[in-house]
Amino acid sequence: MTTMASVLDARxxxxxxxxxxTGVTVISTRCGQGDHAMTANAxxxxxxxxxxxxxxxxxxxRMLPRLRAAGAFAVSVLREGMEDIAWHFAGRPRLDGPxxxxxxxxxxxxxxxxxxxxxxxxxxxxxxDHVIVIGxxxxxxxxxxxxxxxxxxxxxxxxxxxx
Ligand SMILES: Cc1cc2nc3c(=O)[nH]c(=O)nc-3n(C[C@H](O)[C@H](O)[C@H](O)COP(=O)(O)O)c2cc1C
Numbered sequence: 783m784t785t786m787a788s789v790l791d792a793r794x795x796x797x798x799x800x801x802x803x804t805g806v807t808v809i810s811t812r813c814g815q816g817d818h819a820m821t822a823n824a825x826x827x828x829x830x831x832x833x834x835x836x837x838x839x840x841x842x843x844r845m846l847p848r849l850r851a852a853g854a855f856a857v858s859v860l861r862e863g864m865e866d867i868a869w870h871f872a873g874r875p876r877l878d879g880p881x882x883x884x885x886x887x888x889x890x891x892x893x894x895x896x897x898x899x900x901x902x903x904x905x906x907x908x909x910x911d912h913v914i915v916i917g918x919x920x921x922x923x924x925x926x927x928x929x930x931x932x933x934x935x936x937x938x939x940x941x942x943x944x945x
Contacts, residue, residue, distance in 0.1 A: 803934040806868050808858045809837055810883075810890045813851040817883065817890040820845040821872040823933050824912075825857055833919040835899055838912045846913060854902050855917060856886065858895035860931040865938045867892060868931065887921035896928030 810819040824838035835857060839846050849855050860868055866876040884893030887900040901917025932939040 797935075800935050803932055806860045806864075806931045806933050806938070807837075808860065808867065808871050808892050808895070809839070809845060809849075809855055810858065810892075811845070811849045811852040811855045812889050813848050815848060815851070818845060818848045819871045819881065819883075819890065819892075821868045821870075822857075825859075828916060834904060834916055835901060835919055836914055836916045838909070838914050841911050841913060849903070849915065852889075854889060854900070855915070856889040856891045857899045857901070857917075858892035859897045860892065861894070861896040861925075862929040862931050862940045864892075864895075864931050868933075868938065886923060896930055897924035898922060 804823040805825070807822050807825045808819050809822050810817065812818075820839075820843060822837055822839070826836050828834040828836050837855070837857065839849070867882065870876045870881070882893055883890040885891065886898055889900055891898045891900070899917070899919045900921040901919045904916045904918040906916070907914040929941060932941055
C-alpha cells in the first residue's frame with residue numbers, strides 16, 4: 783500500500799492518478815488560427831441543469847489560447863478502435879490522410895465519435911499547471927450502440943462484453 787508521504791513523489795502521484803480508468807476524448811476548437819484538436823482524458827460532466835461539462839488543459843498546451851479566442855469548444859468521446867486518433871492528437875502523428883473531422887454547430891468534431899458535445903466557455907478555474915475550463919453545452923450527438931475507448935495505467939483498452 784502506498785503511503786500518503788509518497789504521494790508527494792511526482793511519478794508516484796502520476797501513476798496513482800493513472801489507476802483511475804477514464805474514457806478518451808478529443809477536444810477541438812476553431813478560431814482565426816484555424817482548427818485545432820487535442821486528446822484529453824480529463825473530462826467530466828458537471829451539471830445537468832444547466833448542462834455543464836469540464837475539461838482540464840495544461841497551461842502549456844497550444845489548445846488553451848485557441849480555445850479562449852474561440853470562446854467555444856467541442857468534446858468528441860472516442861469509441862473503441864480509435865487509438866490512432868487519440869495518439870495523433872496527443873502529438874504523436876499516426877494518421878496518413880487528413881484528420882477525420884466533421885462539423886457540428888460550427889466546430890470541427892471527430893465525425894464517428896461515440897458522443898459529441900459542443901459548448902460555449904462558461905468559466906475557467908486556474909489550477910496549478912492546468913486550467914479547468916467549464917463549458918455550457920448547446921449541441922450534442924450520440925451513438926447509443928458505441929463501445930468506448932478506455933484509458934487505464936497509461937494504456938488504451940476496451941471494455942469487456944457486459945451481459
Ligand atoms: C490519453 C491521453 C490523455 C490526455 N489528456 C490530457 C488532458 O486531459 N489535458 C491535457 O492538457 N493534456 C492531455 N494529454 C496530452 C495532450 O494530448 C498533448 O500534450 C497534446 O499534444 C497537446 O496539444 P497542443 O499543445 O497542440 O494543444 C493527454 C494525452 C493522452 C495520450
